[in-house]
Amino acid sequence: MCIACLAFALYTAFSASAQDVTVRIHLARPFGYFVGDLIHARIDVSAPPEALLSRASLPNPGPLTGSLELRDVKLRETVEHGARLWRLDLTYQNFYVALDVREIEIPSFDLAISTAAGAETVKVPAWRVGVSPLREITPQKQEEATDYMRPDGSAVFVNETTPRNLAIGAGAAALLALALVARDRAWPPFQRRKVRVFSALANELSARRIESGDGDFGAAIQSVHRALDAVNGATLLSADLPDFLRRRSEFGPLRADFERFFAASKRRFFGGERSSDDFRADELTRFVSALAKRERAG
Amino acid sequence: MNDTLHVVQKLSDWRERALEFEQEIQKAVVGQARVIRLVTICIFARGHVLIEGDVGVGKTTLLRSVSRALGGDFARVEGTVDMMPSDILYHTYIGEDGRPRVDPSELLRLAETLPVFFFNEINRARPQVHSLLLRLMAERSVSAFNHVHHFPYLNVFADRNMVEREETFELPAAARDRFFMEIPMRAPTDEEARRRLVFDPAFHDTETLIERVSSGSFDYRKTPEVARAIQTHVKSSEALERYVLNLWQALIQPSSAGVSLPDIDLSALIKGGASPRGLAALVRAARVRAWLEGRDYLIPEDVRDVFIEVMSHRIFVDPIHALRGDDIVKRLCHAAFDATPVP
Numbered sequence: 001m002c003i004a005c006l007a008f009a010l011y012t013a014f015s016a017s018a019q020d021v022t023v024r025i026h027l028a029r030p031f032g033y034f035v036g037d038l039i040h041a042r043i044d045v046s047a048p049p050e051a052l053l054s055r056a057s058l059p060n061p062g063p064l065t066g067s068l069e070l071r072d073v074k075l076r077e078t079v080e081h082g083a084r085l086w087r088l089d090l091t092y093q094n095f096y097v098a099l100d101v102r103e104i105e106i107p108s109f110d111l112a113i114s115t116a117a118g119a120e121t122v123k124v125p126a127w128r129v130g131v132s133p134l135r136e137i138t139p140q141k142q143e144e145a146t147d148y149m150r151p152d153g154s155a156v157f158v159n160e161t162t163p164r165n166l167a168i169g170a171g172a173a174a175l176l177a178l179a180l181v182a183r184d185r186a187w188p189p190f191q192r193r194k195v196r197v198f199s200a201l202a203n204e205l206s207a208r209r210i211e212s213g214d215g216d217f218g219a220a221i222q223s224v225h226r227a228l229d230a231v232n233g234a235t236l237l238s239a240d241l242p243d244f245l246r247r248r249s250e251f252g253p254l255r256a257d258f259e260r261f262f263a264a265s266k267r268r269f270f271g272g273e274r275s276s277d278d279f280r281a282d283e284l285t286r287f288v289s290a291l292a293k294r295e296r297a298g
Numbered sequence: 299m300n301d302t303l304h305v306v307q308k309l310s311d312w313r314e315r316a317l318e319f320e321q322e323i324q325k326a327v328v329g330q331a332r333v334i335r336l337v338t339i340c341i342f343a344r345g346h347v348l349i350e351g352d353v354g355v356g357k358t359t360l361l362r363s364v365s366r367a368l369g370g371d372f373a374r375v376e377g378t379v380d381m382m383p384s385d386i387l388y389h390t391y392i393g394e395d396g397r398p399r400v401d402p403s404e405l406l407r408l409a410e411t412l413p414v415f416f417f418n419e420i421n422r423a424r425p426q427v428h429s430l431l432l433r434l435m436a437e438r439s440v441s442a443f444n445h446v447h448h449f450p451y452l453n454v455f456a457d458r459n460m461v462e463r464e465e466t467f468e469l470p471a472a473a474r475d476r477f478f479m480e481i482p483m484r485a486p487t488d489e490e491a492r493r494r495l496v497f498d499p500a501f502h503d504t505e506t507l508i509e510r511v512s513s514g515s516f517d518y519r520k521t522p523e524v525a526r527a528i529q530t531h532v533k534s535s536e537a538l539e540r541y542v543l544n545l546w547q548a549l550i551q552p553s554s555a556g557v558s559l560p561d562i563d564l565s566a567l568i569k570g571g572a573s574p575r576g577l578a579a580l581v582r583a584a585r586v587r588a589w590l591e592g593r594d595y596l597i598p599e600d601v602r603d604v605f606i607e608v609m610s611h612r613i614f615v616d617p618i619h620a621l622r623g624d625d626i627v628k629r630l631c632h633a634a635f636d637a638t639p640v641p
Contacts, residue, residue: 225639235635235640270538
């Protein structure tokens with residue numbers, strides 16, 4: 001409901017008991033209501049800025065008379081032009097079955113307002129709206145029953161090209177996204193995807209929280225060797241690195257990391273100068289993470 | 299401690315000279331860097347060598363170059379079907395006075411100064427000759443003229459005729475196992491090396507070619523001491539030793555080690571070989587390789603680099619497969635490496 005935009009508005013101003021409290025009643029239209037119609041009214045109550053409205057004094061939804069019911073009450077409070085404004089949106093429903101055109105009365109009600117001068121009662125006066133009877137229509141006699149019906153309004157032509165293209169594009173994007181998700185999750189038909197050895201190893205290492213000094217570090221290096229063996233399809237020695245990186249070019253950018261890893265592994269497991277060993281657990285973890293990233297990209 | 303440092307320094311110096319030794323040989327033998335490296339390993343591991351290669355690829359030139367670079371003598375015999383052991387030990391002839399004479403053979407005469415003894419087409423000789431050769435290789439000594447002759451610096455190089463089968467006597471398993479390595483020697487694949495061998499007149503005259511090699515770039519009398527020092531000084535870690543033992547297991551029982559070859563039942567393939575002596579030879583060769591690479595510790599690459607040459611002629615497979623050549627043994631070795639994790 002939006003009374004403010006209705007074409008017809010009734011303006012009624014009532015002087016309240018207090019000099020600067022005014023009540024205005026706006027109606028969509030004062031006539032032409034049939035039985036069952038909703039009657040929308042807006043009551044604007046303007047008061048001094050310090051005034052307070054008692055919510056308890058608002059009318060309660062429910063039957064007002066034998067043929068009139070208050071359906072809904074909404075209150076908004078604003079300050080306009082230095083005065084406090086209460087805007088009451090009231091919705092009535094008419095149940096009067098009129099046999100002729102006449103007016104019915106919308107009953108008055110009181111609002112309780114507190115001002116600096118004390119408590120006051122502002123009366124919203126009764127007002128009247130015209131109701132109309134429902135009458136049968138007696139059209140001119142027609143030969144065909146369909147002639148009594150008004151012709152259909154002409155259909156508005158809608159160009160479907162753009163929406164159809166958008167729908168096709170969205171559908172294709174959705175299918176592509178579904179395929180990517182299926183590939184990522186190894187759903188059929190992507191279940192034969194190569195096992196992500198390094199991703200699993202990266203998760204395992206991060207869960208183990210290895211330290212450089214403990215025995216787990218050696219075991220972690222060995223587990224990286226086993227993962228490399230699995231990816232290579234055979235035991236991978238450092239001498240095999242050039243061939244391996246040529247075959248698995250996705251790991252090519254990590255050549256320096258590979259060489260550092262194999263050198264550290266050699267020092268740890270086979271001998272050599274270990275005092276210069278600065279290969280730490282966090283570097284191993286980063287190496288495996290980089291391998292996992294390359295594995296996913298590849 | 300001082301002794302250890304002294305040995306380390308000497309090993310470092312010897313290594314420099316060993317590399318020079320290789321370079322000297324490469325002046326006469328082109329396109330065979332791998333073969334020269336393997337021969338060098340055998341020299342410093344004191345191991346005898348089976349050389350397998352077609353005629354005319356340069357085996358004799360190689361061995362004469364090795365002999366010259368070591369500064370020692372060179373002796374050669376040709377295996378024949380009627381050769382007897384005495385033909386190797388004794389030189390028999392009719393003297394000027396018409397009486398038969400028996401003198402020491404070239405082999406006996408050069409015993410104290412002989413680092414390279416080339417037995418060409420060993421499989422043409424009879425098993426009696428093989429027997430003499432086995433003792434010569436194992437003990438570096440023979441009995442002749444009723445006393446024992448020692449060959450303190452000897453390395454035996456034997457060539458097998460792999461083309462003809464008639465009038466040949468294949469080396470028994472025990473004899474093959476006595477050889478430290480079997481080195482295949484093929485014609486160079488490098489185009490430039492091939493061009494030089496064919497068109498450069500320097501390679502047509504073997505005598506002149508051998509003279510390019512500086513004599514005695516590594517004194518052969520030092521080789522026993524160097525070999526001992528290498529074997530003592532180059533260390534093997536626990537991980538490396540476990541790796542070698544796992545490789546051994548993979549050769550003895552391939553199926554249990556997860557080794558497989560397509561279309562071959564590995565449970566019935568291996569009939570013998572891969573002996574403890576063979577594995578010991580493998581480690582000896584790997585240690586020399588590590589020393590030549592400038593390390594005092596073994597790495598898996600050392601083992602793998604010499605594995606085929608040290609082990610393949612010691613592994614004896616079911617005759618059905620043996621008829622197909624030794625390719626299956628090499629495939630088995632590669633499969634064992636692929637399936638054996640390290641470290």
